[in-house]
Amino acid sequence: MSHTFVGMPAFPDAAKVALVDTQLRRNLAHATKVIRTKRNGVVGELDDWQELRLAGAAIKDRALRHLPDYLEQFEAAATAAGATVHWARDGDEANQLVAELVRQAGADEVVKVKSMATQEMGMNEALAEEGIAALETDLAELIVQLNDDLPSHILVPAIHRNRAEIREIFLREMPSAPPDLTDEPRMLAGAARQHLRRKFMSAKVGISGANFAVAETGTLVVVESEGNGRMCLTLPETLISVVGVEKIVPTFADLEVFLQLLPRSSTGERMNPYTSMWTGVTPGDGPQAVHIVLVDNGRTRALADPVGRQVLRCIRCSACLNFCPVYERTGGHAYGSVYPGPIGAVLNPLLNGVDAGPVEKSLPYASSLCGRCFEVCPVRIDIPDLLVHLRGKVVDSTRDRSVPTAEMLGMRAAAWTFDKPGRLSAVQRLAGLGRRMLGEQRTSLGPVPFGAASKWSRARDIPLPPKESFRQWWHRTRGKGGAA
Amino acid sequence: MKVALFVTCFNDTMFPESAKATVELLERLGVDVDFPTGQTCCGQMHINTGYRAEALPLVRRYVETFDGYDAVVAPSASCAGTVQHYHSRIAAERGDAALRDGVANVAPKTYELTRFLTDVLGKEDVGAYFPHRVTYHPTCHSLRALELGDRPYRLLRAVRGLTLVDLPEREECCGFGGTFAIKNSDVSVAMGADKVRHVRSTGAEVLVSADNSCLTHIGGILGRERSGVRTLHIAEVLASTERAAGTTHAEQPAESARWKGRPEQELAGQEVTHP
Structure with missing residues (x-):
C-alpha cells in the first residue's frame, strides 16, 4: 500500500x-524560523550533543541489525505483561485488524493519539468505511481533520494554517465552538478542549501509535505535549497501538538517549511534557484490553537496501523539515505524502520503491x-547521501527503455565529452565561436524560449x-x- | 611540492578568469603550479543526478591525471567535495580495487583553494588589494561538506582596501543545487530570490564566493534585476593587486559598478569581523 496521497502530481508541479500561496509562504517562514531558533537554543546547551547523536544512531542500527530477534523479544515481554500482539504485513492488513478489534469492543467511535503510522496507512478513512468514526485529539490533527485538509508537517500537521484561519475552521466545523471565538491561542485551545473532553469521557476505544517499543520489557512509549495522548491512553477500556516495526529499541536504558534527542530536535524543548509508558495491562488501572499491532508496510523493503536502511533510524522529530529551505518554501503538501520534507523525500521512495509512481520518482530530486x-538529524541519517543514492535508482529504472529519456541522452553526451580532453576542448572552441558571433556588447543571455535553458532563464x-x-x-x- | 591545478570543467569552460586568477595567485605565493591537460570533470553533475555509471570513467580519469602530484588545488568547494566524498564510493561500488586505492591516494590530497592557502601554505594575507564593498556567500559545500569555516573570511579580511559586510542568513542555501536549478526551477528561484534580497540589503557591490556554480545562479538573478551587484570568485579577489586593480572582470557591464542602493550612512556599522 502506498504512503503517498492518491492523485498527487510530481513534486515540481505541486511545488x-x-x-504562489502567499499566506502559506508567510505561515511557514514564520513557523519554521521560530522552531529553528528554539531548537538551536536548546541543542546548543548540551556539550555532548554530537555524542548523543552518535549514540542514537548506534542504538537504532543495533536494533535494525537484529530486528527479528528484538521483535520476538518484544512480543514475548508484552504478551507476558497481558498485551495481545498482532502482526500486519501492510496497511490494509493493519486497518482490517484494527477495525475488527474495535467491533469486538462494541464501539463505533474511537479517540486517537496523533500517530504517523496510522496516517501512513489511511486508517481513519479505512475505519470510516467500516462505519467507525475516528476522532483525532491532537490539536493540530483536529484542525486538519475538521477542515478535511491534509497534514503538512510530521509534528505540526497544521503548520500551514495561522490562527485566523484556525478560528474560521472552528466556527465552521465545530458545533460547540462559542460564537464569540477570537483567534487568541488560549481561546482556540479552550474551544478544542471543550469539544474533545466529552469524547474522552465516552470513548470505549483509544488508538495510538508509539514513539518507541522496548524489546527488553515490552513497554510502549508515547511522547506528546498536549495531554490528549495521556487521556486516550488511560481512559478507554480498550487500547490499540499501531507500531511500525522500526520503533524497536533494545533496552529500557536506551530511552535515556532518545528522550534527550527527541524533544530538543522536534519542539525545541529540554524535556518532553507528557511521556507515557505502559507495559501490557495493569489490573484495575487504565485499559484492561491492550492490543499492539506491529506493522511492516514497506519497512523490510527499506531494510533490504544496505544504503537506504538508515532511514529506519528516524524518530519522526521533523528537525529536517524545519531546517529545509525547500520545505520552508513549498510546505508539506507538495511532497504528496504524510511524510513530507527531506525525510519524506527519502522515506517514501524507500518504503514504496522509486518506481511506485510519479511522486516517488520526483521526491529524490526535491532537494538542493x-x-x-x-x-x-538527531540520529545522523545522511539524507543528502540517501537522496543521491535514490536518484541513482530512479535513473537505473529508466535504463532499459528502448527510447532513452532526453536527460539520459544529455548526460551521456556530457560523459562522452568529458571522456577525452580533446572533445572538451572542441566543445569549448565551438562555444567560443558562438560567443564571438553574439558580439562584444552582449555579456549574458536573457530568457530562452525552449528546453532546459528556458527553465533556467525564466x-x-x-x-x-x-x-x-x-x-x-x-x-x-x-x-x-x-x-x- | 608538486602542485596541480584542478580547474574544474565549469571554470575551464565558463569562467577562465577565475582559473587564471588561481594560477596567478598561487604563483605569486611561490607555488609552481602545473595544469595537467588530461583533466576534464570530477563527475559531480552525473553523480548528483543519479548517473553513477557514467561518472566512473571520470573518476578514473581524475585519479590517473593527478596521481603523481603532492597536492591538487581546485577553485571550487563543490568539486573538491565530490572528489573527497564520492570518488571512493563510486570506486567501491564498482568493485574496482585498483581504482579504490588510487582514489585513496589522490582524494585526500585534493584541496579547495582557500583551504590550500590557509592550511597548506599557512597564509592569510596573500598580498591582495581590492578596494570594494564585498559580501561573502559561504556555499553549502564550503560549509557542510568541506567545513571551511572562517578560512575564506580570514583571507578576505586581510585584503587591503576591502570592506567585508556581513551577509544576513548566510548559511542558507542559495537554491542552485546543480540540476535542481532546472528540475525544480521554481523552488530554486524562490530560494535564490531570498538570497539576492539578503545580498542587496548589505549594500555590497560585489558578492564573493568559493563556487562559481552558485554564483552563476545568484548572479543570474542579480543580473536579471539589473541590481548593480556583480559576482566574483574569491580567487579573483585574492589575485587582485594594486598593480592589477581594475583588470578583473572587465567584461562586466558598466552599470553594475554603479548601483545606487541604500545610502552609505544607513549601512554604517554593518562591517563584521566574524564570519
Whole structure:
C-alpha cells in the first residue's frame, strides 16, 4: 500500500502551486524560523550533543541489525505483561485488524493519539468505511481533520494554517465552538478542549501509535505535549497501538538517549511534557484490553537496501523539515505524502520503491543537497547521501527503455565529452565561436524560449561562455602541451 | 611540492578568469603550479543526478591525471567535495580495487583553494588589494561538506582596501543545487530570490564566493534585476593587486559598478569581523 496521497502530481508541479500561496509562504517562514531558533537554543546547551547523536544512531542500527530477534523479544515481554500482539504485513492488513478489534469492543467511535503510522496507512478513512468514526485529539490533527485538509508537517500537521484561519475552521466545523471565538491561542485551545473532553469521557476505544517499543520489557512509549495522548491512553477500556516495526529499541536504558534527542530536535524543548509508558495491562488501572499491532508496510523493503536502511533510524522529530529551505518554501503538501520534507523525500521512495509512481520518482530530486538535514538529524541519517543514492535508482529504472529519456541522452553526451580532453576542448572552441558571433556588447543571455535553458532563464540570466577557455589560454601562454 | 591545478570543467569552460586568477595567485605565493591537460570533470553533475555509471570513467580519469602530484588545488568547494566524498564510493561500488586505492591516494590530497592557502601554505594575507564593498556567500559545500569555516573570511579580511559586510542568513542555501536549478526551477528561484534580497540589503557591490556554480545562479538573478551587484570568485579577489586593480572582470557591464542602493550612512556599522 502506498504512503503517498492518491492523485498527487510530481513534486515540481505541486511545488509550483504552493509557491504562489502567499499566506502559506508567510505561515511557514514564520513557523519554521521560530522552531529553528528554539531548537538551536536548546541543542546548543548540551556539550555532548554530537555524542548523543552518535549514540542514537548506534542504538537504532543495533536494533535494525537484529530486528527479528528484538521483535520476538518484544512480543514475548508484552504478551507476558497481558498485551495481545498482532502482526500486519501492510496497511490494509493493519486497518482490517484494527477495525475488527474495535467491533469486538462494541464501539463505533474511537479517540486517537496523533500517530504517523496510522496516517501512513489511511486508517481513519479505512475505519470510516467500516462505519467507525475516528476522532483525532491532537490539536493540530483536529484542525486538519475538521477542515478535511491534509497534514503538512510530521509534528505540526497544521503548520500551514495561522490562527485566523484556525478560528474560521472552528466556527465552521465545530458545533460547540462559542460564537464569540477570537483567534487568541488560549481561546482556540479552550474551544478544542471543550469539544474533545466529552469524547474522552465516552470513548470505549483509544488508538495510538508509539514513539518507541522496548524489546527488553515490552513497554510502549508515547511522547506528546498536549495531554490528549495521556487521556486516550488511560481512559478507554480498550487500547490499540499501531507500531511500525522500526520503533524497536533494545533496552529500557536506551530511552535515556532518545528522550534527550527527541524533544530538543522536534519542539525545541529540554524535556518532553507528557511521556507515557505502559507495559501490557495493569489490573484495575487504565485499559484492561491492550492490543499492539506491529506493522511492516514497506519497512523490510527499506531494510533490504544496505544504503537506504538508515532511514529506519528516524524518530519522526521533523528537525529536517524545519531546517529545509525547500520545505520552508513549498510546505508539506507538495511532497504528496504524510511524510513530507527531506525525510519524506527519502522515506517514501524507500518504503514504496522509486518506481511506485510519479511522486516517488520526483521526491529524490526535491532537494538542493544543501546538507542542513543531515546536520540537524538527531540520529545522523545522511539524507543528502540517501537522496543521491535514490536518484541513482530512479535513473537505473529508466535504463532499459528502448527510447532513452532526453536527460539520459544529455548526460551521456556530457560523459562522452568529458571522456577525452580533446572533445572538451572542441566543445569549448565551438562555444567560443558562438560567443564571438553574439558580439562584444552582449555579456549574458536573457530568457530562452525552449528546453532546459528556458527553465533556467525564466528568472535568471545565462552567462555567455568566454572567447577562450582556460585550457586554450594555458596552451597559448604556457605551451605545455595544452589543449590535447 | 608538486602542485596541480584542478580547474574544474565549469571554470575551464565558463569562467577562465577565475582559473587564471588561481594560477596567478598561487604563483605569486611561490607555488609552481602545473595544469595537467588530461583533466576534464570530477563527475559531480552525473553523480548528483543519479548517473553513477557514467561518472566512473571520470573518476578514473581524475585519479590517473593527478596521481603523481603532492597536492591538487581546485577553485571550487563543490568539486573538491565530490572528489573527497564520492570518488571512493563510486570506486567501491564498482568493485574496482585498483581504482579504490588510487582514489585513496589522490582524494585526500585534493584541496579547495582557500583551504590550500590557509592550511597548506599557512597564509592569510596573500598580498591582495581590492578596494570594494564585498559580501561573502559561504556555499553549502564550503560549509557542510568541506567545513571551511572562517578560512575564506580570514583571507578576505586581510585584503587591503576591502570592506567585508556581513551577509544576513548566510548559511542558507542559495537554491542552485546543480540540476535542481532546472528540475525544480521554481523552488530554486524562490530560494535564490531570498538570497539576492539578503545580498542587496548589505549594500555590497560585489558578492564573493568559493563556487562559481552558485554564483552563476545568484548572479543570474542579480543580473536579471539589473541590481548593480556583480559576482566574483574569491580567487579573483585574492589575485587582485594594486598593480592589477581594475583588470578583473572587465567584461562586466558598466552599470553594475554603479548601483545606487541604500545610502552609505544607513549601512554604517554593518562591517563584521566574524564570519
